[in-house]
Amino acid sequence: MLRFKHTKVSNKGPMSHQKTRMGQSESGHIHVASRQQRSEECTALQSDVPDVPLAVVEEILLNLPAHQVVRVCRLVCREWKELVDSASHWRERCRREEIQPCDASRTPEDWRLFYFITKKRRNLLKNPSADDVLQRWEIVRNEGDGWAVEGNRKPFPDDTVTKCFVTSYGICLKRQLIDLKKEGYNAALMDQLQPHIKISDWYAPCPDCGSEYQICVELLDQRKNPIRTFQPEKVVFPSGNCEPWCQTTHVFKDYGPGVRFIRFTHGGKDTRFWAGHFGIRITNSSVEICPADEGSRRSKVSNKGPMSYQKTRMGHSESGHIHFAARQQRSDKCTALQSDVPDVPLAVVEEILLNLPAHQVVRVCQLVCREWKELVDSASHWRERCRREGIQPCDASRTPEDWRLFYFLTKKQRNLLKNPSADDDLQRWEIVHNGGNHWAAEMNRKPFPDDTVTKCFVTSYGLCLKRQLIDLKKEGYNAAFMDQLQPHIKISDWYAPRFDCGSEYQICIELLDQKKNPISTFQPEKVLFEQWNDEPWCQMTHVFKDYGRGVRFIRFTHGGVDTQYWAGHYGIRVTNSSVEICPSVQR
Structure with a gap:
């Protein structure tokens, strides 16, 4: 089972301060060199409370007697209560125990009631x-x-x-x-x-x-x-x-x-x-x-x-x-x-739907009849899709409020920035400032945490800034989607200094309306590195939440300068930048 990684975030970087403007957010700097130590500490603290995926919990519950699940397990925590109260849990119990409605075209309104009355029936x-x-x-x-x-x-x-x-x-x-x-x-x-x-x-x-x-x-x-x-x-x-x-x-x-x-x-x-x-x-x-x-x-x-x-x-x-x-x-x-209209059990119909492309299920199959619509609209259908495709919340203790939205956002989730790691030199970036000896692309001087990232953008002794403007509509996120659902917008950027030269890093992310006026802005204070540092790779993250209606563009601007004013490219290095639209349960 694939799961999204838990990120350990330190809220302090070298000579850094953070400021979040006009929006509820989560942001931070991550120092890679010290992350392993914190990870080990967290593991030691949490060793008595294993992080069990909800899919595993549900499988355990399905193998316990039903009356114990209701009387005992349901009281453990909110997540277990939601699992036990869900229609999908009781429908799966019915499927495994071969308890089916006599009329496959009619789904029970309450699967738990249907299960217990049928089990007690005599x-x-x-x-x-x-x-x-x-x-x-x-x-x-x-x-x-x-x-x-x-x-x-x-x-x-x-x-x-x-x-x-x-x-x-x-x-x-x-x-x-x-x-x-x-x-x-x-x-x-x-x-x-x-x-x-x-x-x-x-x-x-x-x-x-x-x-x-x-x-x-x-x-x-x-x-x-x-x-x-x-x-x-x-x-x-x-x-x-x-x-x-x-x-x-x-x-x-x-x-x-x-x-x-x-x-x-x-x-x-x-x-x-x-x-x-x-x-x-x-x-x-x-x-x-x-x-x-x-x-x-x-x-x-x-x-x-x-x-x-x-x-x-x-x-x-x-x-x-x-x-x-x-x-x-x-x-x-x-x-x-009736030979031309076979009576297909709903469990078989659901299995068929789970093997069809998701967009066809929503656009076509949902319109067939009321029973099919109820199947397609059910949380259990989309949770099962997520399970089969290895899509799980990064935090197993938090279940998505809307599994269908979670599925589609996660499937569509991708980096909206083009050429984020200098593979195509400076293509797809708009140069805002190109001081000193200008922007350049070089191989990483120190291995990056992700070994597939081998290149970076390098600044000079004059201010170097570059940006990209993301058109959300062109990327498949229309106005109704952004205004009604307001999915989280997750920002990430990696930066590092040279060990022998002081440098400065800055970033500014703006959510813009149709006229490109800012609605919400993330612009922390500049991060300064002194000369003779240990040349760490650091990560800047931020999540825009509850940003309101009207967001149509995202403008991503970053860069920096060296503080020694040395000729050449001794300034801050940036790479692996990303902007992602993601489900709210991710962080």
Whole structure:
């Protein structure tokens, strides 16, 4: 993983003073000779507090139990809290644990809520498929020959379900009361989040005998008074039917505060009054608390069953009877109709987007649909791009406020000065003062910290100044960008004296408006070196922040003179100058 370097800055140079005008800034002189000692001191002081990149922290958190991450890790510091609270953390957990919305075209509004509700999701009914005979059920009506349990006469769609409850010639009803608090869904969760409550029940008639099926599901308050009720009309099967397995479903939504219990009641009878157990068969009943997008999926629902009608009372809902025998035919038709529009999981879409050029993702892919736009606008998408491309904040303890802006600024970040290290002699520079024996370009007398920089500009016994004017619009930073975002503008310049001659260094950086009038200026006091110095390389840095609107140009001026007035080029040396537009988290 690539990371930006931490710079150790000394605020004092030889006979130097600093002055910052008209702007909030960070600036300093860096003496290379003493930097190693300070670096070692800082390392010793910080050895007990390792600088761990946030990407590593996030990977650690993703491998801890979710409840510990929320209850403990989230309290460690602001950065960890932001990681734990981010949608990207919980979406990544869902991806790794293969928890996905049933409808890939709809993203959860709250990924953390979606994760926990899905992880906790289960059938709240006990003994739903008659495996334990009639245990855990309260018998409400037990007429005729009463309730019984049998093996399925016809294979069930889920081959793990092999038994069913069977009714008789008198009405048979049974029920369960679900205490939501005991099941782990406390009052605050139910009242504030109101997750969807999904009901499902499967039933089938005896082929040679008519039968009747009924169901009633109630959401109850603390005193067990109904708040919402689902009670469709009874479903009647005639004699001589084909014995299909049918499913009834319902989703409670927006049911309001106060739900503390769920009462599930179902049953039926045969319509021929035959002794024995020829009535309706029911099995695989379920009541589940599920994320909102789960309940909103587009199910293939048949709103009509044999001689059946549906009615939804007192609630916003989606419900239906599904005739299993006819479902395969409808599914085939739908598959044929939708074959040109494949249902691609969002995790796959995001992986595709991450492998496309960033500018295409913003300009084109973001316009495809709402889900794609949400992916492209998400912080997690741009943080993942940064991770894959080795782009990280220089200070791992500070996360960018806007990861997309951070990505594009860092990708575009470059030195806006041309010919900064005298590789092309004095080309691209405007000479302001050319005193003494004028400006010259020479090889470095002493190795530079960056061994790729081998040349420098040299001044003489008369004042030598040169400058460049940077047109921000031509460099790709338009007016709206500079005015609205005001990215940091980072200045750097390296300078050194000759060991045998005194010299003077000066610099002035101006942020200019459209008419080239100064908006903000950085002009520290001149730096003086005495004769017989140790010829160090020093760095001048400054960061313009909060400089206001209107910046259209940057004027960079620097130079100096020797103080002994010796003929030739014995004055200050400058090289590796830079002006960069950079994200605010860098320093």
